[in-house]
Amino acid sequence: MLHNILQNKKVILASASPRRKDLLNLVGVKFLQIPADVDETILSSDHSNPRRYAKKIALKKCELIAGNNDIECIVISADTIVYQNKKILGKPKNFDEINEYLTLLSGKSHIVYTAIAVSYKNNIIVDVAKTYVTFKHLEIDEIRQYIETKEPIDKAGAYGIQGYGSQFIEKINGCYFNVMGFPVNLFLQIIQKIL
Amino acid sequence: MLHNILQNKKVILASASPRRKDLLNLVGVKFLQIPADVDETILSSDHSNPRRYAKKIALKKCELIAGNNDIECIVISADTIVYQNKKILGKPKNFDEINEYLTLLSGKSHIVYTAIAVSYKNNIIVDVAKTYVTFKHLEIDEIRQYIETKEPIDKAGAYGIQGYGSQFIEKINGCYFNVMGFPVNLFLQIIQKIL
Numbered sequence: 001m002l003h004n005i006l007q008n009k010k011v012i013l014a015s016a017s018p019r020r021k022d023l024l025n026l027v028g029v030k031f032l033q034i035p036a037d038v039d040e041t042i043l044s045s046d047h048s049n050p051r052r053y054a055k056k057i058a059l060k061k062c063e064l065i066a067g068n069n070d071i072e073c074i075v076i077s078a079d080t081i082v083y084q085n086k087k088i089l090g091k092p093k094n095f096d097e098i099n100e101y102l103t104l105l106s107g108k109s110h111i112v113y114t115a116i117a118v119s120y121k122n123n124i125i126v127d128v129a130k131t132y133v134t135f136k137h138l139e140i141d142e143i144r145q146y147i148e149t150k151e152p153i154d155k156a157g158a159y160g161i162q163g164y165g166s167q168f169i170e171k172i173n174g175c176y177f178n179v180m181g182f183p184v185n186l187f188l189q190i191i192q193k194i195l
Numbered sequence: 196m197l198h199n200i201l202q203n204k205k206v207i208l209a210s211a212s213p214r215r216k217d218l219l220n221l222v223g224v225k226f227l228q229i230p231a232d233v234d235e236t237i238l239s240s241d242h243s244n245p246r247r248y249a250k251k252i253a254l255k256k257c258e259l260i261a262g263n264n265d266i267e268c269i270v271i272s273a274d275t276i277v278y279q280n281k282k283i284l285g286k287p288k289n290f291d292e293i294n295e296y297l298t299l300l301s302g303k304s305h306i307v308y309t310a311i312a313v314s315y316k317n318n319i320i321v322d323v324a325k326t327y328v329t330f331k332h333l334e335i336d337e338i339r340q341y342i343e344t345k346e347p348i349d350k351a352g353a354y355g356i357q358g359y360g361s362q363f364i365e366k367i368n369g370c371y372f373n374v375m376g377f378p379v380n381l382f383l384q385i386i387q388k389i390l
Contacts, residue, residue, distance in 0.1 A: 001340045002362055026358050028344070131366075136380060145196045149223070163221050166372055166379040167197055171326075176371040177361055184361040185331060 002188055003028030005195065006074070014065035014077040019162070023182040024076075034069075036061035036077060040090075050083045051128050054115035059126050062117035066124070074191075075119045080181045082157030084110035089157040098147055101158035107137035110157070114178045118190045125190050129183035131174030133161070138168065197383055198223030200390065201269065209260035209272040214357070218377045219271075229264075231256035231272060235285075245278045246323050249310035254321050257312035261319070269386075270314045275376045277352030279305035284352040293342055296353035302332035305352070309373045313385045320385050324378035326369030328356070333363065 006029050013024060016035035024031055038060045047053075061077035069075065082089040084104050092098040104110075109132050117126040138146075151165060152158040159165040161179045175183040201224050208219060211230035219226055233255045242248075256272035264270065277284040279299050287293040299305075304327050312321040333341075346360060347353040354360040356374045370378040 001337055001344075001359060003344075003359070004340050023361070027362055028359060136383075142196055145199050149196075149198075161371075164196060164198070164223060166218070167222055167383045168380065169370070169372075170380050171369050172371055173368045174366050175364070176356075176367055177364075185363065185365050188331075188362045 001027075002184075002191065005191055006030075010070065010073045012065055012069060012073050012075045014061050014075055017078075017181050019180050020078060020182045023177060023180060023184060027184060031076075034065055036064045038064060040079075047086065047088050050081050050088055050111070050113050051115075051130075053088065054079045054081045054113045054128055055117075055126050058115035058117040059124070062119050062124060062126070066119040071121050073120075074194075076187070077117045078114055078182055080112065080114040080156055080178075082110060082112055084108070084157075091154055091156055092152065092158045095147060098152045098158045099143060102138060102143045102146065102152070105135045105138075105157065105159065106143075107135060109134040112157075112174075112179045114181060114183050114186075116183065116187055116190060118187075118194055120194045123194055125194050127186055127190055129175050129178040129186045131172055131176070131178045133172050133179060134170045135168050136170050142168075196222075197379075197386065200386055201225075205265065205268045207260055207264060207268050207270045209256050209270055212273075212376050214375050215273060215377045218372060218375060218379060222379060226271075229260055231259045233259060235274075242281065242283050245276050245283055245306070245308050246310075246325075248283065249274045249276045249308045249323055250312075250321050253310035253312040254319070257314050257319060257321070261314040266316050268315075269389075271382070272312045273309055273377055275307065275309040275351055275373075277305060277307055279303070279352075286349055286351055287347065287353045290342060293347045293353045294338060297333060297338045297341065297347065300330045300333075300352065300354065301338075302330060304329040307352075307369075307374045309376060309378050309381075311378065311382055311385060313382075313389055315389045318389055320389050322381055322385055324370050324373040324381045326367055326371070326373045328367050328374060329365045330363050331365050337363075 011031035206226035
């Protein structure tokens with residue numbers, strides 16, 4: 001298990017995400033959190049291949065932090081993308097965009113991708129998890145009430161699955177932890193390969 | 196949304212489960228927690244219909260607490276069942292049973308059912324959510340290490356999806372919150388019907 005495999009390793013989480021921190025804590029891994037400041041806007045014109053886009057950003061973050069630290073460190077980074085109607089939905093810029101995103105997601109399934117990159121010694125592995133998320137139909141009133149909770153503001157796709165947003169999710173197909181931003185089982189697979 | 200609909204209602208959660216309490220808190224519902232002490236062993240011989248079994252127990256819990264309180268109260272109860280190979284897996288009695296359950300779940304999909312019962316005035320509604328959960332293949336060492344974490348001891352099916360167990364879950368199909376013990380979207384649907 002992860003807490004046994006990583007017991008005596010130096011582990012760095014190259015992400016500022018509190019949800020990724022929580023998930024690594026849940027599985028008993030000890031780590032240092034060093035956010036990687038990568039400009040995601042340079043890459044964001046490429047909406048045609050969300051899988052490749054997520055991989056690129058995860059790799060950039062991982063390489064940046066790995067380059068500044070001992071090669072004995074295990075550096076972990078991730079990038080999560082909400083994909084609907086051939087469009088990558090990032091963090092909404094304003095209330096109009098929150099409204100637009102939630103209307104797009106209402107009553108339909110969308111895809112969440114999370115790429116995880118792990119570097120150790122001179123190796124780096126990156127892989128992607130894919131999960132389908134199905135939203136119930138949202139009434140205009142529900143969207144308004146949801147915006148009032150302020151939850152959508154800083155979330156990719158303008159929703160959080162682990163909060164008020166949970167009541168909108170009819171079902172998912174794939175890894176749940178991917179939707180939270182860190183597919184734990186995929187991470188275990190990568191760690192078993194790289195060590 | 197739930198926190199708006201239930202704003203001025205007296206809500207009772209007839210369950211001792213800390214995970215159900217957390218989920219109701221997450222969606223902003225104010226409630227009183229009054230666990231219903233129902234003897235589940237009387238009913239547990241009926242493994243042939245897990246859906247009916249879960250409904251029976253949720254109803255019993257709901258009726259017990261509703262009977263002791265004002266009919267203006269909204270009383271919520273739930274029962275969660277792990278079902279594999281035509282057998283209901285409850286909380287394991289000892290280490291041998293933990294080992295038996297985890298070996299049964301390894302490398303396969305099982306089903307989790309949660310029945311939710313809600314009573315209000317003279318009505319009661321009960322319904323069931325169904326989710327498929329797929330485990331990775333577990334090595335003997337992984338089962339031993341997982342038992343050492345003590346996480347399986349008090350969990351139906353001998354695993355917790357929200358902890359060390361998360362790394363074993365390859366994918367789910369259905370409501371994730373059902374697997375945590377409280378399918379939030381189903382609860383919203385029931386509340387919209389009963390009020």
